[in-house]
Amino acid sequence: MAILVTGGAGYIGSHTVAALLERGEEVVVLDNLQTGHRGALLGGKLYEGDLRDKELLAKLFGENSIDAVIHFAANSLVGESMQKPVKYYDNNVYGTLCLLEAMDAANVRRIVFSSTAATYGEPERVPIQESDRTRPTNVYGETKLMMERMMSWFDQVLGIKYVALRYFNAAGAHDSGKIGEDHRPESHLIPLVLQTALKQRESIAVFGDDYPTEDGTCIRDYIHVSDLADAHLCAVDYLRKGDRSNVFNLGIGAGFSVKEVIETAKKVTGLDIPVVMQARRAGDPAVLVASSQKAREVLGWNPKREKLEDIIQSAWSWHQSHPNGYGDN
Numbered sequence: 001m002a003i004l005v006t007g008g009a010g011y012i013g014s015h016t017v018a019a020l021l022e023r024g025e026e027v028v029v030l031d032n033l034q035t036g037h038r039g040a041l042l043g044g045k046l047y048e049g050d051l052r053d054k055e056l057l058a059k060l061f062g063e064n065s066i067d068a069v070i071h072f073a074a075n076s077l078v079g080e081s082m083q084k085p086v087k088y089y090d091n092n093v094y095g096t097l098c099l100l101e102a103m104d105a106a107n108v109r110r111i112v113f114s115s116t117a118a119t120y121g122e123p124e125r126v127p128i129q130e131s132d133r134t135r136p137t138n139v140y141g142e143t144k145l146m147m148e149r150m151m152s153w154f155d156q157v158l159g160i161k162y163v164a165l166r167y168f169n170a171a172g173a174h175d176s177g178k179i180g181e182d183h184r185p186e187s188h189l190i191p192l193v194l195q196t197a198l199k200q201r202e203s204i205a206v207f208g209d210d211y212p213t214e215d216g217t218c219i220r221d222y223i224h225v226s227d228l229a230d231a232h233l234c235a236v237d238y239l240r241k242g243d244r245s246n247v248f249n250l251g252i253g254a255g256f257s258v259k260e261v262i263e264t265a266k267k268v269t270g271l272d273i274p275v276v277m278q279a280r281r282a283g284d285p286a287v288l289v290a291s292s293q294k295a296r297e298v299l300g301w302n303p304k305r306e307k308l309e310d311i312i313q314s315a316w317s318w319h320q321s322h323p324n325g326y327g328d329n
Helices: 012-020 052-061 078-083 085-105 139-158 189-197 224-240 256-267 293-299 308-322
Strands: 002-006 027-029 047-048 064-069 110-116 162-165 169-171 204-207 223-224 247-251 274-280
Touching: 002 012, 012 027, 012 224, 027 052, 047 052, 052 085, 052 293, 064 085, 064 224, 078 085, 078 139, 085 110, 110 139, 110 224, 139 162, 162 223, 169 224, 169 308, 189 204, 189 256, 189 308, 223 224, 223 308, 224 247, 224 293, 247 293, 256 274, 256 308
Parallel strands: 002 027, 002 064, 027 047, 064 110, 110 162, 162 247, 169 223, 204 274
Antiparallel strands: none
8 A cells, every 4th residue: 555645756746655565565646746856756656747647646646555645845935825716726726636536436544734823823922732723824825724724524425544744944954965956046045044154155144133032032832853854754653543534733843043043053054144124024923832732641742953053963964965955956
């Protein structure tokens, strides 16, 4: 029996594929390679194509004995989602509908879904708990919440069990140094800071230093990408045991400010990282930190890399050895 990983050539997807292979699982990957990288796959059987291609989905499920699906495939840029909402509803929501339809036809009844902290919008409290209000402030978060709701109904009506994992800020790279973070364009803080250290950027922009935090900059919960991957394996095991559908936050439960990230990167790299202060960005909450107690207690998930310095060190090792990323686009 195989596990299908949609979007498996992407950043978190490729690390999850690696973790599955390390555990001896048979892996099938579906990715259109628009934002993913062929070089990020350390194994598995790749089907290159789009989630909305119903004939391809039927072929994939027909040719493989799929036990469960881990679903990463989606567009995920908040800013772009506010400029191109049609793209996000079409790919994220309709794409997921096509996947669930194909799963039902093939009698596949388990799916682990890559959701996001963006489903919460402005947090009511910190740390955020799974029972807190969901009120997205952007199209991306709204599409992810719609995908969660869709899965809830498919569970009630068709018996497809799901686990939705709401991530906070993924960071870092695989211990092997073979795979890491390569987005085009890059929008995540840690790789942007490290690209600045490598002189690929003149400076790193800090958006606002007047937030109600200790140093005035935004605070975020950073989680190592390999710990995220492990959570997906825990979620698959949870569903294989026959447990009910569920939603879990994935974070460390502690936050680091933008300035702390930059100072830690300076320490790790031993290099100067020029900073340019800019005005706040609209919609940036001051603090986003997850309570991951539920995932730890119910899934038995235990993140192993909780120190910011360790997370940045692993990312730095990747960026040093892959200054041009995978070099495939």
